Amino acid sequence: MSAELGQETGAVEANPLCRLSLDQLRRRTSMKWRTYPEDVLPLWVAEMDVPLAEPVARAITDAVALGDTGYPAGTAYAEALAEFARKRWSWEGPTAERTAIVPDVMLGVVEMLRLVTGPGDAVVVNCPVYPPFYQFVRHMDRRIVEAPLGPDHRIDLAALRDAFARAAGSGRRAAFLLCSPHNPTGTVHTREELTAVAALADRHGVRVVADEIHAPVVAPGAAFVPYLSVPDAASGLSLMSASKAWNLAGLKAALAVAGPAAAGDLANLPEEVSHGPSHVGVLAHTAALRDGGAWLDALLAGLDDNRRLLADLLAEQLPDIRYEPAPGTCLAWLDCRALGLGDDPAAVFLERGRVALSSGTAFGTGGRGHARLNLATSPELITEAVRRMAAAVA
Numbered sequence: 001m002s003a004e005l006g007q008e009t010g011a012v013e014a015n016p017l018c019r020l021s022l023d024q025l026r027r028r029t030s031m032k033w034r035t036y037p038e039d040v041l042p043l044w045v046a047e048m049d050v051p052l053a054e055p056v057a058r059a060i061t062d063a064v065a066l067g068d069t070g071y072p073a074g075t076a077y078a079e080a081l082a083e084f085a086r087k088r089w090s091w092e093g094p095t096a097e098r099t100a101i102v103p104d105v106m107l108g109v110v111e112m113l114r115l116v117t118g119p120g121d122a123v124v125v126n127c128p129v130y131p132p133f134y135q136f137v138r139h140m141d142r143r144i145v146e147a148p149l150g151p152d153h154r155i156d157l158a159a160l161r162d163a164f165a166r167a168a169g170s171g172r173r174a175a176f177l178l179c180s181p182h183n184p185t186g187t188v189h190t191r192e193e194l195t196a197v198a199a200l201a202d203r204h205g206v207r208v209v210a211d212e213i214h215a216p217v218v219a220p221g222a223a224f225v226p227y228l229s230v231p232d233a234a235s236g237l238s239l240m241s242a243s244k245a246w247n248l249a250g251l252k253a254a255l256a257v258a259g260p261a262a263a264g265d266l267a268n269l270p271e272e273v274s275h276g277p278s279h280v281g282v283l284a285h286t287a288a289l290r291d292g293g294a295w296l297d298a299l300l301a302g303l304d305d306n307r308r309l310l311a312d313l314l315a316e317q318l319p320d321i322r323y324e325p326a327p328g329t330c331l332a333w334l335d336c337r338a339l340g341l342g343d344d345p346a347a348v349f350l351e352r353g354r355v356a357l358s359s360g361t362a363f364g365t366g367g368r369g370h371a372r373l374n375l376a377t378s379p380e381l382i383t384e385a386v387r388r389m390a391a392a393v394a
């Protein structure tokens, strides 16, 4: 499917992960490059070390040249997502009528949870999971109920059933914040798993909000299944965005998509939410989904190479780290428990190796003794990071 998009544009793209030097990257002023001192190699937050895809850069520079920097209007972003979903996932789901533009995925998650739960209600998460799931949910006065993933990093349906029973048991409203694909493990949930999740949620009266931001990043050969495409998911809500796959976090815009039975909820989204997305962000995200297919294919091939490279380097230099390459994200989840570095191995790698990874402890239950490494960089920097990590524990 992805090759088809590349052919449509006729372009052959170079690997975007090999295009920027360390000197160029150090000139960046974003979080990844400015949180730590210059001697630290940053492979933590999910920013990618890539130049912008040309169609995205063109959309932004055209807008700047025209002074087209006002408020967002229209449904082009939703239409671009619909076309992308049809081509890549054979899914006809995200119609413009059941789609709303939100400022970004996490603020979209908050707004969707506000639509389907009230203060004090429970939100179920599959831990270990993206740390802001905890922070944002607690900040909006909802309770977290954890349903740990199984040891194989897949959804444990028995644990989910228990969590749903606890979350909705007292007759209160409850939601499940599904991460699909899963950050940090890269698990791509199967149609069977998502169908079982939807049936379980339906039975317990739990509303599903699916964070599908990593969907376009799924490796060739693995099949992303949109949550709203499975049976019994009609009351679900999904958040999608071009931000991870095309590195557009600084260009705020994301889409909330409602299943047919949730359209009424989405219609209740307060008007003020539409003031958050940036018009230039909407233009950039739209161009990425509509015209960024060849660039994305080159990125996905580069990420696949990096997964293999990391696995080889760890096997040679740090064989006590367990890493299972997984297709659903540009991040690598490293089980460092056998190294005996305590709860927070990332702190040791930072202190002794001057390489910044994300601390597993922030990812909830199951995160201790783990660290997350961002693979969206050049093979040279991955090689240097592993060299530093190995030296740190030698």
Ligand SMILES: Cc1ncc(COP(=O)(O)O)c(C=O)c1O
Binding pocket: 046, 104, 105, 106, 107, 130, 179, 183, 211, 213, 214, 241, 243, 244, 249, 254
């Ligand atoms: C699972 C997940 N959701 C949301 C986000 C953040 O998205 P946004 O910047 O659109 O809020 C990220 C960023 O890495 C993520 O991994």
